Structures are given as C-alpha cells and as structure tokens.
Amino acid sequence: xxxxxxxxxxxxxxxxxxxxxxxxxxxxxxxxxxxxxxxxxxxxxxxxxxxxxxxxxxxxxxxxxxxxxxxxxxxxxxxxxxxxxxxxxxxxxxxxxxxxxxxxxxxxxxxxxxxxxxxxxxxxxxxxxxxxxxxxxxxxxxxxxxxxxxxxxxxxxxxxxxxxxxxxxxxxxxxxxxxxxxxxxxxxxxxxxxxxxxxxxxxxxxxxxxxxxxxxxxxxxxxxxxxxxxxxxxxxxxxxxxxxxxxxxxxxxxxxxxxxxxxxxxxxxxxxxxxxxxxxxxxxxxxxxxxxxxxxxxxxxxxxxxxxxxxxxxxxxxxxxxxxxxxxxxxxxxxxxxxxxxxxxxxxxxxxxxxxxxxxxxxxxxxxxxxxxxxxxxxxxxxxxxxxxxxxxxxxxxxxxxxxxxxxxxxxxxxxxxxxxxxxxxxxxxxxxxxxxxxxxxxxxxxxxxxxxxxxxxxxxxxxxxxxxxxxxxxxxxxxxxxxxxxxxxxxxxxxxxxxxxxxxxxxxxxxxxxxxxxxxxxxxxxxxxxxxxxxxxxxxxxxxxxxxxxxxxxxxxxxxxxxxxxxxxxxxxxxxxxxxxxxxxxxxxxxxxxxxxxxxxxxxxxxxxxxxxxxxxxxxxxxxxxxxxxxxxxxxxxxxxxxxxxxxxxxxxxxxxxxxxxxxxxxxxxxxxxxxxxxxxxxxxxxxxxxxxxxxxxxxxxxxxxxxxxxxxxxxxxxxxxxxxxx
Amino acid sequence: xxxxxxxxxxxxxxxxxxxxxxxxxxxxxxxxxxxxxxxxxxxxxxxxxxxxxxxxxxxxxxxxxxxxxxxxxxxxxxxxxxxxxxxxxxxxxxxxxxx
Numbered sequence: 001x002x003x004x005x006x007x008x009x010x011x012x013x014x015x016x017x018x019x020x021x022x023x024x025x026x027x028x029x030x031x032x033x034x035x036x037x038x039x040x041x042x043x044x045x046x047x048x049x050x051x052x053x054x055x056x057x058x059x060x061x062x063x064x065x066x067x068x069x070x071x072x073x074x075x076x077x078x079x080x081x082x083x084x085x086x087x088x089x090x091x092x093x094x095x096x097x098x099x100x101x102x103x104x105x106x107x108x109x110x111x112x113x114x115x116x117x118x119x120x121x122x123x124x125x126x127x128x129x130x131x132x133x134x135x136x137x138x139x140x141x142x143x144x145x146x147x148x149x150x151x152x153x154x155x156x157x158x159x160x161x162x163x164x165x166x167x168x169x170x171x172x173x174x175x176x177x178x179x180x181x182x183x184x185x186x187x188x189x190x191x192x193x194x195x196x197x198x199x200x201x202x203x204x205x206x207x208x209x210x211x212x213x214x215x216x217x218x219x220x221x222x223x224x225x226x227x228x229x230x231x232x233x234x235x236x237x238x239x240x241x242x243x244x245x246x247x248x249x250x251x252x253x254x255x256x257x258x259x260x261x262x263x264x265x266x267x268x269x270x271x272x273x274x275x276x277x278x279x280x281x282x283x284x285x286x287x288x289x290x291x292x293x294x295x296x297x298x299x300x301x302x303x304x305x306x307x308x309x310x311x312x313x314x315x316x317x318x319x320x321x322x323x324x325x326x327x328x329x330x331x332x333x334x335x336x337x338x339x340x341x342x343x344x345x346x347x348x349x350x351x352x353x354x355x356x357x358x359x360x361x362x363x364x365x366x367x368x369x370x371x372x373x374x375x376x377x378x379x380x381x382x383x384x385x386x387x388x389x390x391x392x393x394x395x396x397x398x399x400x401x402x403x404x405x406x407x408x409x410x411x412x413x414x415x416x417x418x419x420x421x422x423x424x425x426x427x428x429x430x431x432x433x434x435x436x437x438x439x440x441x442x443x444x445x446x447x448x449x450x451x452x453x454x455x456x457x458x459x460x461x462x463x464x465x466x467x468x469x470x471x472x473x474x475x476x477x478x479x480x481x482x483x484x485x486x487x488x489x490x491x492x493x494x495x496x497x498x499x500x501x502x503x504x505x506x507x508x509x510x511x512x513x514x515x516x517x518x519x520x521x522x523x524x525x526x527x528x529x530x531x532x533x534x535x536x537x538x539x540x541x542x543x544x545x546x547x548x549x550x551x552x553x554x555x556x557x558x559x560x561x562x563x564x565x566x567x568x569x570x571x572x573x574x575x576x577x578x579x580x581x582x583x584x585x586x587x588x589x590x591x592x593x594x595x596x597x598x599x600x601x602x603x604x605x606x607x608x609x610x611x612x613x614x615x616x617x618x619x620x621x622x623x624x625x626x627x628x629x630x631x632x633x634x635x636x637x638x639x640x641x642x643x644x645x646x647x648x649x650x651x652x653x654x655x656x657x658x659x660x661x662x663x664x665x666x667x668x669x670x671x672x673x674x675x676x677x678x679x680x681x682x683x684x685x686x687x688x689x690x691x692x693x694x695x696x697x698x699x700x701x702x703x704x705x706x707x708x709x710x711x712x713x714x715x716x717x718x719x720x721x722x723x724x725x726x727x728x
Numbered sequence: 729x730x731x732x733x734x735x736x737x738x739x740x741x742x743x744x745x746x747x748x749x750x751x752x753x754x755x756x757x758x759x760x761x762x763x764x765x766x767x768x769x770x771x772x773x774x775x776x777x778x779x780x781x782x783x784x785x786x787x788x789x790x791x792x793x794x795x796x797x798x799x800x801x802x803x804x805x806x807x808x809x810x811x812x813x814x815x816x817x818x819x820x821x822x823x824x825x826x827x
Contacts, residue, residue, distance in 0.1 A: 197811030201785035212744035
C-alpha cells in the first residue's frame with residue numbers, strides 16, 4: 001500500500017514537467033483566444049475552445065493534486081460557462097479580468113512545486129479576483145433559469161433543456177489513471193439534473209477474482225440539461241481513450257439513424273452502412289444494387305449515384321443518405337491527413353542536427369576521396385548519398401522551423417496592456433505570421449522584439465491629442481511583419497509615430513563623447529546611435545528604464561544571431577525597424593571561393609553571377625575597394641586579398657562574384673572558384689568577434705578551414721563613404 | 729450473529745486492495761459460522777470512490793447475500809450518485825435523498 005503510494009508520487013514527480021509545459025501552452029492559448037474573442041465576441045467556437053483550455057488546465061492540475069490551481073480555475077470556468085450559456089456577454093472589463101485571472105493561473109502553475117512562492121500578496125490578489133468572478137457569476141444566478149433556456153432556444157434551436165441518455169463503460173485502467181466514474185457522475189450532476197442513473201455492475205468479477213485496482217464499472221444516466229453534447233462528452237475527456245461512451249440526444253428517428261451512421265467506426269460502403277443502422281434491408285439493397293448494374297449504357301461515373309437510387313427506390317430518407325455520404329467522405333479525408341504531433345525534447349533534436357552537421361562534413365570528405373580514385377561507380381554512389389544527406393538535412397532543419405506568428409501573437413497582450421497604461425490608442429497588426437524560422441531563433445528573438453515593440457509604443461507613438469494636432473488619426477498604428485528574403489527572414493516593426501529626434505540623439509552623442517563635438521555624421525549613423533551602450537541607460541531619448549534590456553542589448557542579441565538591425569526613421573511620420581535574421585543557425589548552402597591558400601564561403605542565395613576582371617591592372621584603396629563596369633553600371637568591388645591581407649601572388653585574371661545585399665549589388669574579388677558546398681557553420685572564436693565581414697567558419701571535407709563571409713556587413717565595408725579603419 | 733464488517737473510513741482506490749483482502753477473509757470466516765445474511769456497516773465511511781463501490785458490487789456478484797446495516801452520509805450520497813441504490817435501506821434513502 002505504502003509502496004504504491006510512493007510509486008504514485010514518483011510518477012507524479014516525473015510527469016510534472018510535462019504537465020507544466022502543457023499547462024503553459026494551454027495558458028498561452030487562453031490568452032490568445034481571449035484577445036481574439038475581444039475582436040469577435042460572437043464567435044462561439046473561440047468561446048468553446050477557451051472553455052476547453054481552462055477545463056483542461058483544471059483537470060490535469062487535479063491529477064497532480066494542485067488544489068490551488070483547481071480551486072481558482074474552477075471560478076474562471078464557471079464564468080466561462082455562464083458566457084457560453086449566453087448569460088454573460090464579454091465586455092472589456094470581463095476580458096481584462098479574465099486576462100488577469102489567466103496570469104494568476106500561470107503564476108500558480110509556475111509555482112506549483114513551491115508553496116512558499118505563494119505570498120500573502122498573491123493570495124490577496126487571488127481572493128480579489130475570485131470575489132470579482134463570483135460577483136459576475138452569482139449576480140447572474142438570480143435570473144430565472146427559464147429565461148436563459150428560452151433565449152438559448154430562440155438563438156440556436158438546440159439550447160433548451162433536453163434529456164440526454166449517456167451510457168459509459170469504463171476501461172480497466174480508469175482507476176490506475178487516477179480517474180473515477182463516481183466523480184464523473186458527480187460532475188455530470190453539476191451540469192444538469194440527473195433523471196436517473198443506473199450503475200452497471202454485472203461485469204464486476206466476484207470478490208475473490210477481483211483486481212480491486214481495475215475498473216469494471218459502467219453507468220447509464222439520463223441527464224436533463226441545456227448544455228450541448230461537447231460539454232457532456234467533456235466530462236469524459238480524461239477517460240475517453242479507454243471508455244466506451246455513448247451520448248444520445250433526444251432526436252427524431254431519422255436524426256438518430258444519421259448519428260448512428262456517424263458512429264460506425266470504419267464502413268466505407270454506403271449500402272452496408274445503411275443496412276447496418278437498419279435504414280434499408282439487405283434484400284432491398286441487393287435489389288437496388290442490381291438495378292444500378294443493369295441499367296444499360298450507364299457511364300461508370302453515374303454508378304456512384306447509389307444514394308439517389310436508394311432514396312427513390314428504397315424510400316430511404318434523404319437525411320440518412322446525406323449522413324452516410326458525409327461519413328464516407330470523412331473517412332476518406334480524415335484517415336491520412338489527421339494532424340498528429342510528437343513531443344520531442346529540444347536537445348535531442350539538437351543532437352541529431354549536430355550529428356547531421358558532422359555527416360555533411362564527412363560526406364564532403366568521402367566525395368573528395370571518391371573523386372581522387374577516379375572510379376565512376378564510387379563517385380556516383382557518393383553523389384547519390386550526398387543528395388540523400390541533403391534531403392535529410394532539409395527535412396531535419398524543417399523540424400525545427402516554427403511559424404513566427406506564435407511569438408508575434410504574444411505581443412498582442414503586451415501592446416494592449418502597455419498602450420492602455422500609457423493612455424494611447426493603438427491598432428496593432430500582424431502580417432505574415434506564418435513565415436517560418438528556426439525554433440531556437442524564435443525564442444532568442446522574442447525579447448529584443450518585445451523591447452522594440454514597447455519602445456515604439458512608449459516613444460514612437462504620440463498620445464491621441466498630440467496625434468490629432470499633427471493631423472494624424474488618434475489611434476496609432478503598429479505593424480509587426482515577417483517575410484522571407486533571400487536566405488533570411490525580415491522582421492519589421494513599423495509605427496506611424498514621431499520617429500527619431502535626430503537633433504536630440506546627436507546632442508546626446510556629443511555630450512557623451514560618442515562622437516566628436518560638432519561632427520555631424522549621416523542620418524543613418526545618427527539613427528544607429530540609439531543602439532550605442534551609452535544610450536541605453538535611463539532617462540534618455542529612448543528611455544525605457546526599468547525594462548532590464550537596453551537598446552544596445554537588443555542589437556547585441558540580434559547580432560549574436562548573425563542578424564542585422566536597421567532603422568528607417570522619418571521624423572514626424574514614423575519609424576521602421578528592420579531585423580534581418582538568417583533562417584537557421586546550423587547549415588547553409590555555400591559557394592566556395594579561394595584567395596591564395598585561404599578558402600571563403602559565400603551564402604549561395606546571395607550570389608547573383610560571376611564575372612571576370614583584370615587582376616593586377618586595377619588599383620585598389622587601402623581596404624581593397626575598387627569599381628568595375630557591369631553592363632553599363634558601376635559595381636563596387638572589394639578585393640578580399642587586400643581586405644584580409646591574404647598572402648598570394650595576384651594572378652592576371654581574377655573572378656568577381658556579384659552578390660545581392662540589402663544595400664544593393666556589389667562584387668567580391670576572388671582568385672579561384674571552387675563551386676557549391678554544403679556548409680556547416682561553426683562559430684568563430686571570441687578572438688575574432690570583432691572581425692567585420694566574417695560570420696563564422698566551416699570545416700571542409702578536406703579538413704581545411706574556410707571562413708564564411710557575411711554579405712551584409714561586407715556590404716557596409718564596401719559602400720562606406722569614409723575609408724574604414726584596418727579591419728584585421 | 730457476529731459483528732458486522734466495518735468498512736474503512738477511506739473506501740477508495742488507495743485502500744481497495746487491503747479492504748478486498750479483509751472483506752474476503754471476513755466473508756470466508758462468516759460463511760463457516762452461519763448461513764445468515766452478512767451484515768456490513770458503512771458507518772465510518774468518510775471517503776468513497778468508484779473503486780470502493782466496486783468492491784461491494786464484487787461481493788454481490790459472489791452470490792453471497794449481504795446487507796448494509798448502517799451508512800454514513802458520504803456513503804449513501806455516493807451510492808445515489810453512482811446509481812447503486814439497491815444496496816441502501818429504503819428508509820435511509822428517503823431520509824438522505826429527499827429527491
């Protein structure tokens with residue numbers, strides 16, 4: 001006995017992290033749903049999903065004995081239930097209350113293991129929320145139940161009190177899973193009035209053969225309630241996997257038959273289906289089928305019309321045929337495409353991806369050796385293997401991709417709360433939330449984005465009066481968008497606020513000694529000043545004191561992801577912050593080039609074309625910059641040999657790789673072209689962090705190290721108007 | 729007539745195994761002594777769940793006649809919720825339920 005209790009505790013301790021992460025998902029979903037519901041208060045589906053989420057949290061918290069969560073969530077659930085019944089309509093106050101409650105649930109779940117975190121202050125907050133919830137729910141109780149029912153009836157036609165018959169046969173593991181038919185019966189009694197209940201005990205073995213921890217019970221209940229099937233079935237949601245449940249609504253015989261068809265597990269043939277539920281006899285079916293086959297000249301397509309024949313010849317109600325056809329369709333559709341998820345630990349996936357990186361390198365090595373042997377068969381086998389590796393690589397990296405929209409929608413709440421606390425009106429739009437990004441990247445980008453969004457709200461957007469005075473609509477506009485761009489994702493935060501006040505930024509930069517007094521750099525440079533460490537402390541132009549992250553940290557975080565950040569400020573009109581991030585941190589398709597003995601890799605997506613150019617004959621400046629003519633246009637070119645002081649004998653003819661960058665096209669002058677190469681990115685050591693234009697390194701199949709060029713930062717080097725300082 | 733079998737205060741899954749063994753031993757002992765109907769007391773039952781009720785259903789399925797002599801409110805309540813009122817004394821049913 002004591003042992004089994006310990007085992008239970010063990011089990012609970014093990015399952016707890018899974019519970020917490022699942023509950024966190026539910027809580028996040030609740031928040032999203034609430035915000036969506038605010039916009040579409042009539043949307044019944046949203047409300048239903050909202051209730052389900054809350055119910056799931058409560059139910060699973062119950063399994064783990066988290067009574068605080070259960071108690072509190074119960075009150076929330078009661079309110080949601082009232083809302084589903086149409087007794088209470090959602091208004092902004094209720095919505096805010098529910099959001100606060102959700103925060104409280106989150107707090108309770110997060111601190112589930114730690115009673116001491118539940119301070120008196122939190123208890124007060126919670127008690128206060130409960131009082132407010134109860135005043136809402138109980139205030140409405142005085143409304144006679146009949147009115148609610150009548151309203152329900154006139155609305156949807158199925159909301160009235162009805163007697164449902166519920167028969168449930170519980171699976172043997174019900175008790176072991178911590179479930180109890182008795183408590184389900186008790187719960188059902190709370191959502192309606194039990195007209196009759198009978199417990200089925202016939203299959204319980206005699207006491208000497210009984211395994212008391214297995215469940216053999218079943219019950220048959222008649223429940224009078226105004227709720228719907230979903231809710232009744234919801235009572236069984238935790239046992240549904242091994243429980244035979246049959247919930248029958250009071251209905252017309254035809255409806256009953258239609259539903260019986262729904263419940264036939266797998267019966268793809270229309271006729272059989274109808275026979276099974278007794279809509280048509282077997283004989284009659286055979287007769288109809290033979291008519292169908294013997295109709296002369298009937299094209300094969302028309303044979304599908306057996307439903308019509310059954311309707312006209314066998315007198316089957318159209319409703320029944322429709323249900324059977326619907327079921328057929330559903331079977332066809334649902335079986336292959338059913339969405340299923342497997343929860344995988346992130347570090348296991350990372351381990352696979354790491355191994356895959358090694359596999360890519362090993363594959364490249366093998367290819368190299370195979371080429372050296374000059375055996376056609378071996379080379380071909382290798383090529384085949386490499387193409388498979390590439391497919392696996394793409395597939396595996398795809399596993400890590402998640403839509404950024406999930407992160408974006410989290411901001412709705414922040415925007416809503418921040419704007420209301422600042423007394424501003426904001427229309428928040430999310431565009432392109434389905435663009436996909438590496439999961440780890442999504443996690444790391446969330447904080448910097450949050451900071452930028454808050455920054456826009458706090459400093460960008462003006463209060464309504466000021467906006468009206470400036471001839472803008474009183475409600476500000478904040479757009480968060482994401483889209484794919486050559487090998488990268490572009491996340492843009494755009495507002496129509498006041499933009500950056502360049503004079504003030506410049507003044508501060510002078511005061512802080514970030515630039516020499518009196519020197520006026522380009523607008524771009526001034527804008528980027530706000531990302532300097534000196535600007536991130538309190539009471540500055542971009543004051544967001546107390547948030548913990550400064551703008552310099554934002555930039556650092558983004559650059560740590562090999563991303564770039566760019567500001568496009570239009571004083572008085574708005575600010576646009578562009579964040580470009582590589583799609584993944586692990587592997588890219590590279591274009592391998594050589595300068596002297598050194599090898600460099602360019603991201604293949606950015607390569608446009610390769611042209612030839614004179615080598616020695618062209619003069620370059622100290623950082624290796626010069627220009628060539630490309631189809632009548634001037635193309636800035638950087639000579640890697642000079643830029644990174646690579647030792648080599650400059651050949652007469654060199655190649656210029658033309659690449660695309662956000663700053664436009666430019667050329668990179670190299671000496672040898674070595675072709676396409678799958679590149680596993682390895683970070684550069686700390687020593688090389690300051691090296692501009694290089695984003696990482698990679699190990700080639702031959703064991704050589706190649707440096708990966710960062711096309712975007714290199715573009716800055718190339719197009720900088722002032723000659724830059726030495727880079728290496 | 730000997731003492732009725734007293735069901736434990738916690739008539740639930742946690743004690744189901746123990747209660748089954750105790751009940752089984754008691755039944756075996758009683759049947760050697762007399763042919764009378766067995767008497768079971770649910771006076772002390774404070775907590776009961778489906779697994780607890782199932783034990784009594786299993787006893788019924790032994791073809792052993794038995795009856796309840798005393799029931800707690802919690803027990804009577806559970807029997808009615810679960811629809812196993814046939815075990816309850818009709819009088820007890822009225823007094824508790826009032827439905």
